Amino acid sequence: MADLMGDHAAPKSAEADDFFDEYGDTLREECGVFGIYGHPDAAAITALGLHALQHRGQEAAGITTYDGRRFHSERRLGLVSDAFSDGEAIKRLPGHIAVGHVRYSTTGETVLRNVQPLFAELDGGGFAIAHNGNLTNGLTLRRQLIRDGAICQSTSDTEVILHLVARSKRPRFTERFIDALRMLEGAYAFVGLTNKKLVGARDPLGIRPLVLGELDGHPILTSETCALDIIGARHVRDIEPGEVIVFSSDKVETLRPFGSVPPRPCIFEYIYFARPDSVIGGHSVYQVRKTMGMQLAAEAPADADLVVPVPDSGVPAAIGYSQASGLPYELGIIRNHYVGRTFIQPTQSVRDQGVRMKHSANRAVVEGKRIVLIDDSLVRGTTSVKIVRMMREAGAREVHFRISSPPITHPDYYGIDTPDRDKLLAATHDLEGMRRYIGADSLAFLSIDGIYKAMGHEGRDPLRPQYTDHCFTGEYPTALTDREGEVSPRQLSLLAEAS
Numbered sequence: 001m002a003d004l005m006g007d008h009a010a011p012k013s014a015e016a017d018d019f020f021d022e023y024g025d026t027l028r029e030e031c032g033v034f035g036i037y038g039h040p041d042a043a044a045i046t047a048l049g050l051h052a053l054q055h056r057g058q059e060a061a062g063i064t065t066y067d068g069r070r071f072h073s074e075r076r077l078g079l080v081s082d083a084f085s086d087g088e089a090i091k092r093l094p095g096h097i098a099v100g101h102v103r104y105s106t107t108g109e110t111v112l113r114n115v116q117p118l119f120a121e122l123d124g125g126g127f128a129i130a131h132n133g134n135l136t137n138g139l140t141l142r143r144q145l146i147r148d149g150a151i152c153q154s155t156s157d158t159e160v161i162l163h164l165v166a167r168s169k170r171p172r173f174t175e176r177f178i179d180a181l182r183m184l185e186g187a188y189a190f191v192g193l194t195n196k197k198l199v200g201a202r203d204p205l206g207i208r209p210l211v212l213g214e215l216d217g218h219p220i221l222t223s224e225t226c227a228l229d230i231i232g233a234r235h236v237r238d239i240e241p242g243e244v245i246v247f248s249s250d251k252v253e254t255l256r257p258f259g260s261v262p263p264r265p266c267i268f269e270y271i272y273f274a275r276p277d278s279v280i281g282g283h284s285v286y287q288v289r290k291t292m293g294m295q296l297a298a299e300a301p302a303d304a305d306l307v308v309p310v311p312d313s314g315v316p317a318a319i320g321y322s323q324a325s326g327l328p329y330e331l332g333i334i335r336n337h338y339v340g341r342t343f344i345q346p347t348q349s350v351r352d353q354g355v356r357m358k359h360s361a362n363r364a365v366v367e368g369k370r371i372v373l374i375d376d377s378l379v380r381g382t383t384s385v386k387i388v389r390m391m392r393e394a395g396a397r398e399v400h401f402r403i404s405s406p407p408i409t410h411p412d413y414y415g416i417d418t419p420d421r422d423k424l425l426a427a428t429h430d431l432e433g434m435r436r437y438i439g440a441d442s443l444a445f446l447s448i449d450g451i452y453k454a455m456g457h458e459g460r461d462p463l464r465p466q467y468t469d470h471c472f473t474g475e476y477p478t479a480l481t482d483r484e485g486e487v488s489p490r491q492l493s494l495l496a497e498a499s
C-alpha cells in the first residue's frame with residue numbers, strides 16, 4: 001500500500017508527534033463517506049465523490065479538511081450541489097487531507113449540529129469523523145458518557161466515538177481509535193482525519209461497505225466505487241470487515257483488532273441502496289439486481305404482455321425479469337429526475353407527495369395491456385399503492401406486482417432508517433392482505449434463497465448466513481443493547497433548533 005503515497009502526500013503538521021434521538025420511526029436511506037489523503041485538491045475531489053454518493057443520503061452534506069496548520073469544516077443541510085458546487089465553499093476548505101459525508105439520519109434529528117463530519121479538539125490535535133452505519137449501543141454509551149461528565153454537542157450516535165477516543169489512555173492515536181472501536185456495537189464504516197492521518201474502519205461484520213481507491217498515488221476511502229469512478233480513481237480493493245486502515249506521510253498501516261469473525265455484509269446494499277454501477281464485495285450491483293429479476297421470473301411468472309420497471313431502483317431487476325421471461329420490457333412509468341428518493345423522506349405526507357411528483361404513467365405503453373410491475377422492495381407500500389392506481393388510471397388491463405426481494409418484516413438498526421414494525425406492510429399483512437392493500441391483480445416476492453442464489457450461492461446458509469438479512473428474517477447479527485436494555489431509544493434532545 002505504500003505505493004499509494006506520493007511524495008507530496010504529507011501535509012505539514014505544526015502539532016506534536018504522533019497523536020495525534022432520537023430514533024426516527026421512518027426505511028430511510030443511509031449515509032455515504034469519502035476521504036482522501038495528500039491531494040492538493042482534496043476538498044474539490046471530496047465534493048465530487050460526495051456528489052456520486054448523493055443517493056445514500058440527501059439530508060445534509062459536509063467536508064472537513066486539514067491544511068497542515070488548521071482544520072476547516074463546512075457542513076450544510078441539503079444536497080451536495082447546494083453546498084459545494086460553488087467554488088467559494090471549496091476555497092474555504094484548503095488542505096491536502098479531506099473527509100466528507102452525505103447524511104440520512106438514523107440517530108439524531110436533521111439539524112446542523114448532527115451534520116457530519118463531526119469534529120473534536122482532543123488532547124494532541126483535532127479529529128474529524130464521518131460515519132455510515134448506526135451503533136446499536138450508541139445511546140447506552142452516550143448515557144454513560146454524560147453521567148461521567150461528558151458534554152455532548154449533538155444527538156448523533158457518531159459523537160460517542162469522539163468521546164471514547166478522547167478518554168482512551170493510550171499514547172498513540174491509532175491505539176486510542178481502536179480502543180474506542182472496541183466499545184462499539186452495531187454497524188460502522190468510518191473515515192476520519194487527524195492532523196497527520198487519514199483513518200478508515202469497518203465494523204467486524206462488514207455490515208456497511210467501505211472501499212479503498214487511489215488517484216494519482218493518493219489513497220481514497222469511500223462507501224462505493226461509483227465515488228471513485230466520478231473522479232477517475234482506481235478501485236484498489238474493499239476494506240475488509242473488521243479492518244482498520246491508517247494512512248500517514250510515510251506509511252500505511254492495516255490492522256485487524258477484532259480477530260477474524262465470519263463477515264455479514266448487509267444484503268440491502270445489493271437490493272436497493274448502492275448505485276447499480278458500483279461494485280461491492282466483488283459483485284456488480286447491477287448484475288446482482290438483474291439476476292434477482294431473472295430469479296424472480298423463474299419463481300413467480302406472470303401471464304402478462306409487458307414488464308414495466310418502477311424506476312429507478314426497480315430497473316435492473318425488471319430487465320432481468322424481462323430477459324428471463326421473454327416478455328417485452330417497456331417504460332410504462334416515467335420518473336421525474338428532479339425528485340429524490342421517496343423511501344427516505346421524513347414524513348408520510350411528504351412521501352405521498354414525493355411519489356406523485358416522482359412517477360407518471362406512460363399511457364401510450366400501458367393502455368389496454370396486462371403488465372408486470374417490478375420493484376426492488378416494498379416497505380410501507382406508499383409507492384406500490386400509487387403506482388398500481390396510476391397504471392389502472394392509464395388503462396392497464398391487469399397489474400401484476402413482483403418484488404425482487406422478500407417481504408420486509410423487521411426494522412433495520414444499522415444505518416437504514418426503517419420504519420417501526422407496525423409501519424412495515426409485510427409485518428402487518430399476509431400476502432393476500434398486501435395484494436389487496438396495493439390493489440394489484442397478483443403479488444409475489446423473491447424468496448430469501450432466491451436472493452442468495454442471485455449472489456452466487458446455492459441458498460442461504462441457515463447456520464452461518466453469508467449476509468445479514470435481518471429485515472427479512474429478524475435475525476440481527478449484533479446485540480441490540482439500546483433496544484434490549486433499559487435505555488429507551490427515545491432519546492430526547494433538550495434543545496429545539498430551527499435548522
Ligand SMILES: O=P(O)(O)OC[C@H]1O[C@H](OP(=O)(O)OP(=O)(O)O)[C@H](O)[C@@H]1O
Pocket residue numbers: 272310311312313314340341342343344375376377378379380381382383384
Ligand atoms: O413501499 P414504500 O414505502 O413505498 O418503499 C419502497 C420503495 O422505495 C424505494 O424506492 P425510492 O423511491 O426510495 O428510490 P428510487 O428512486 O431509487 O427507486 C424502493 O425501491 C421502492 O420503490
Ligand SMILES: NC(=O)CC[C@H](N)C(=O)O
Pocket residue numbers: 029030031032103104105106107108114116131132133134135156157158415416
Ligand atoms: N445512515 C447513516 O449511516 C447515519 C449515520 C449516523 N448514524 C447518523 O445518524 O448520522
Ligand SMILES: [Mg+2]
Pocket residue numbers: 310311312313314375376
Ligand atoms: Mg424504488
